[in-house]
Amino acid sequence: MSDYIALVNLQIPGTSLPAASAEPGLAPGWLGRALESVAVWIALLLSWWVASVYLPLGDNPLLPSPLITARALWESLPELWAGTLSSLTILLPGFALATLLGIVSGLTVGTSARLQRIFLPFAKVAGPVPPTVYIPYAIAILPTFKLSAIFVVFIGAFWPIFQNAVAGAHALEQRYRDNARILGLTRLEYQRRVVFPAALPHIFTGMAVGLAFSFILLTVAELFGANAGLGRFVQYYADFADYPKMVAGILYTGLVTFLAMTLLDSVRRRSLFWLK
Amino acid sequence: MSPGLKLEGVGFAYDTTQVLQDINVSIPEGQLVSLLGASGSGKTTLLRLAAGLDPVGSGCLTWNGAPVVGPSLERGVVFQDYALFPWLSVVDNIEIAIAKARPTVRKAERLAEAGQYLRDLGLEVAIGKYPGELSGGMRQRAAIARALALGSPLLLMDEPFGALDPVNRARLQDLLLEVWELATPRKTIVFVTHDVDEAIYLGDRLIVLGSSPGRVIADLEVPLGRPRERRSLLDSHSLHALREQVAATLVQDTLQRLKAA
Known part of the structure; x- marks a missing residue:
């Protein structure tokens, strides 16, 4: 049975994030934490914008x-x-x-x-x-x-x-x-x-x-x-x-x-x- | 058949290991018996057999003359690890016991009764809370309240105060004695512990189990009156003599085992 019970152990988003205090270094303030949580989105959006404007993608670009x-x-x-x-x-x-x-x-x-x-x-x-x-x-x-x-x-x-x-x-x-x-x-x-x-x-x-x-x-x-x-x-x-x-x-x-x-x-x- | 809990030649093996061997004990109704022994002496196994949670391997185990063949509301259990259902509120944990013991009582009355059990055990603050919100001592009180709510004439307690700090432990020992002494008729209690002082303070009688395999190596009356007063017992010669006797019995059993090994 035990092999069968070895299940897909996917986590629901947000259930197992490590505690911020467990990380070395100074703990960020509320503004820092807010920026951290949107940093990836901002970086992706900027990359997308830069790629679509500056890359030669043609008249009807896929991007x-x-x-x-x-x-x-x-x-x-x-x-x-x-x-x-x-x-x-x-x-x-x-x-x-x-x-x-x-x-x-x-x-x-x-x-x-x-x-x-x-x-x-x-x-x-x-x-x-x-x-x-x-x-x-x-x-x-x-x-x-x-x-x-x-x-x-x-x-x-x-x-x-x-x-x-x-x-x-x-x-x-x-x-x-x-x-x-x-x-x-x-x-x-x-x-x-x-x-x-x-x-x-x-x-x-x-x-x-x-x-x-x-x-x-x-x-x-x-x-x-x-x-x-x-x-x-x-x-x-x-x-x-x-x-x-x-x-x-x-x-x-x-x-x-x-x-x-x-x-x-x-x-x-x-x-x-x-x-x- | 005599009333009470009776074990005649009871044995139990787990795979090839003999856990209990030839246990012969008779516990009359209304007696509070402390079952004492070192870790691994089969105390918990003996309690599980008496509760009907495991089947007896050999011999005969009866409660009030009837063979114990499975769990029954006649025999309540208080586990060391509380075993309250954490997804039910404390009141609901007790209400479920009342519902099983007295199914004709309406839910509102059952809830009121559950609240009363909690108040009787000094747990007013736990009403409306969940087990996870309580301290270890409070959870054990709630577990006792549930066992009492079942109304079982036989109460089997498996090191119920083993995980508590000394202050809470002493409080709950006194609470148990108070509840037991006030009840009419008194419940039969088998109290498993590995603490000699606790066994003597609570019990009318001490049954001491030796190890490998678990067997009765001493069955002693506790020569102390009731109600018991903790402070006066500190100077009691009888208590000290009994403690020495039990300790010597356990040491002797250990030495014999070492010699045999």
């Missing part, structure tokens, strides 16, 4: 200047917003279903030696299969593009959540198991009041990985045949060589992904307030 991109982004906002809503109608059902089934099945399997013997060999084989390979097959077999895309998002998000839920159930300390037995908790009470909350740190790690996968798979799936959505927006304007809009679409998708991950991190912090 339009920040100003032109910003204008394209502003003009495309209504279309991007509609694309966001379209993408969310794929991402939310797929991710929600993966979360629900991943948690329920992961905790059930993680607390039963028999179910582990039955399911974990299969999970070991099926889990690592890159979900992108399912996309053409899902489009061919399911009646609509939307259903296919939801299915692919579900598959991509399910395995990390399932695996982490199994690991979380395994990581439950013996003293809590003993305590639950002493209290005479029923199996359902044990799952709901002990295993689930104890496994939440692992589950949130799985959800963060699953959400990141969901965005990747969503945009990839939209390249295949969607008539709306963020991935489709980028692909559509790339086909027409409208690079300002294409770059605007990439930046906007990055922002939406960042906001979604930040929202999940916020829910994680609130839910795990008891971790000290």
Whole structure:
């Protein structure tokens, strides 16, 4: 089991930064800290601007200047917003279903030696299969593009959540198991009041990985045949060589992904307030 | 069958290691017994068997005549590491015990009762807090409150004050005695410790376990009256004599083991 439990241990952004005081040298003041946090952004923006203005990139450069991109982004906002809503109608059902089934099945399997013997060999084989390979097959077999895309998002998000839920159930300390037995908790009470909350740190790690996968798979799936959505927006304007809009679409998708991950991190912090 | 906790020829092995061997002990109801022994003598294992958390390897273990085959609300446990669920508030940790012990009581009443247990143990400040917000001593009080809330007639305590500083330890010892002496009928308590003074101060009786394998090497009555007064006991000849006797027994057991090795 232990090899199986060696999971993708991706951290949710902002959860494991080293303490500033641990670094040698003088601790910066509030202005210094504020500058540090935006320094990379300023450097990237400047590099982008310098490259787009001074490099000989032709009349329709693949790298339009920040100003032109910003204008394209502003003009495309209504279309991007509609694309966001379209993408969310794929991402939310797929991710929600993966979360629900991943948690329920992961905790059930993680607390039963028999179910582990039955399911974990299969999970070991099926889990690592890159979900992108399912996309053409899902489009061919399911009646609509939307259903296919939801299915692919579900598959991509399910395995990390399932695996982490199994690991979380395994990581439950013996003293809590003993305590639950002493209290005479029923199996359902044990799952709901002990295993689930104890496994939440692992589950949130799985959800963060699953959400990141969901965005990747969503945009990839939209390249295949969607008539709306963020991935489709980028692909559509790339086909027409409208690079300002294409770059605007990439930046906007990055922002939406960042906001979604930040929202999940916020829910994680609130839910795990008891971790000290 | 006599009431109380009875162990007849109880043994337990972990893989090929014999942890406990031929334990014969009878603890009548209402007695507070200190189970004393060096680290690795099988004290915790014995307690887990009595709690039903592990199955007896050989022999017979009964509580009030019925074989112990698994955990039961009849037998509450206080663990050394508190084992309060950190994701539940302190009140909810106790309420969950009341809900299991008395399922017909409504939730509002259960919460009020849980609050009362905390107040009785001097933990008013813990109401509305989570275990992670409390000190070690406060957490152990809350763990005792939960064990009391279960209403179990047998209380198994596994070095519950082992991780506390001396002041908190003394306070909780006194609190335990106060709660136990005031209750009617008195609970049967098996108190595991490796501290000789603590064992004598609390117990009616000392059961001393030797090591490798764990077995009873002494079963002694504590010749001290109740209620116990810590200061007056400091000068008690009986206490000093008993402490010497226990220490000598443990040293002798260690020497015998070294000789055998």
